[in-house]
Amino acid sequence: MELRHLRYFVAVAEMGSLTLAAEQRLHTSQPSLSRQIRDLERQVGCELFSRGARGVELTVAGHAFLDHARLALIQVDSAVEAARRAAKPIKKRFALGFLTGLEITWLAAAMQVLREELPSVDVTVSSDYSPDLAEGLQRGRLDLAFMRAEPNFDLAYTFVGREPLVVLMSSDHPLTSHDVIQPQQLVGEPFIGMANKAQFARTVIDAYLERSGVQITPTQGADNPAMVMSLVASLRGVSLIPAYLQALMPWSVVSRPLAGDVPTIDLVVGHSKTNESPVLKVFLSRVQELIGLASSPTQSRFPIAR
Numbered sequence: 001m002e003l004r005h006l007r008y009f010v011a012v013a014e015m016g017s018l019t020l021a022a023e024q025r026l027h028t029s030q031p032s033l034s035r036q037i038r039d040l041e042r043q044v045g046c047e048l049f050s051r052g053a054r055g056v057e058l059t060v061a062g063h064a065f066l067d068h069a070r071l072a073l074i075q076v077d078s079a080v081e082a083a084r085r086a087a088k089p090i091k092k093r094f095a096l097g098f099l100t101g102l103e104i105t106w107l108a109a110a111m112q113v114l115r116e117e118l119p120s121v122d123v124t125v126s127s128d129y130s131p132d133l134a135e136g137l138q139r140g141r142l143d144l145a146f147m148r149a150e151p152n153f154d155l156a157y158t159f160v161g162r163e164p165l166v167v168l169m170s171s172d173h174p175l176t177s178h179d180v181i182q183p184q185q186l187v188g189e190p191f192i193g194m195a196n197k198a199q200f201a202r203t204v205i206d207a208y209l210e211r212s213g214v215q216i217t218p219t220q221g222a223d224n225p226a227m228v229m230s231l232v233a234s235l236r237g238v239s240l241i242p243a244y245l246q247a248l249m250p251w252s253v254v255s256r257p258l259a260g261d262v263p264t265i266d267l268v269v270g271h272s273k274t275n276e277s278p279v280l281k282v283f284l285s286r287v288q289e290l291i292g293l294a295s296s297p298t299q300s301r302f303p304i305a306r
Contacts, residue, residue, distance in 0.1 A: 081140040097145035109293035183212035190237030193218030
């Protein structure tokens with residue numbers, strides 16, 4: 001069994017289609033991919049997929065095999081990353097990740113915390129969805145990330161703040177005349193919900209609407225902040241977003257606070273439990289200083305709720 005068999009298997013399982021996996025993920029031909037999957041099934045000794053008119057579905061054995069295949073690929077990637085780091089021992093590397101938009105509030109504070117380490121450390125910065133940041137931490141591509149506490153990853157989290165949700169609306173929306181918005185005022189408006197990549201925020205939003213006795217069916221779903229704002233502006237609709245995203249708003253949208261018991265989303269810094277980076281240890285020892293710096297008016301447009 002070779003690594004390519006595992007990569008091909010995971011791609012087909014995630015795409016639910018041999019054709020799509022071949023064309024969009026693996027850039028190979030569908031017949032070649034089918035042969036690789038059959039080879040894998042012969043080596044495992046059972047069928048991993050059931051074939052049907054609508055594509056392929058994992059069998060019971062396939063479901064059992066999938067988690068182990070993913071873990072094996074993660075371990076291989078981690079080994080490769082560790083080897084690459086060991087081959088470049090001259091300057092330490094520290095990779096920071098941010099949930100897209102959070103770098104506006106937190107990057108300057110993070111760099112100030114690291115200021116004594118910077119002469120000997122090569123710091124890289126990236127932004128992504130929270131689940132992708134979690135995967136980056138687990139695979140060793142990132143040392144620390146500002147993110148949500150993702151439940152499906154074995155990571156360590158340190159709480160750094162709570163972000164209130166606010167109402168996002170088009171600049172010419174009738175609700176802009178209100179200083180605060182009641183959840184009942186959202187009923188009947190084109191509502192832009194959160195899609196799969198923003199599962200954490202969607203769970204908090206859904207729970208808040210249910211608690212408020214409000215039933216809303218999203219008109220559209222989006223998980224990219226720019227797409228959420230674009231849809232809100234073009235549909236003259238509304239959405240609920242974490243307050244930090246106000247720093248990214250174009251002129252075509254505005255925000256208003258929610259009235260009453262405002263829902264919040266916890267923000268954490270995450271890291272791998274097995275990461276022995278001395279720079280990471282320094283950073284984690286100064287988290288309280290980090291929170292103070294990010295909350296300072298000279299550092300952040302939007303104070304961090306405690």
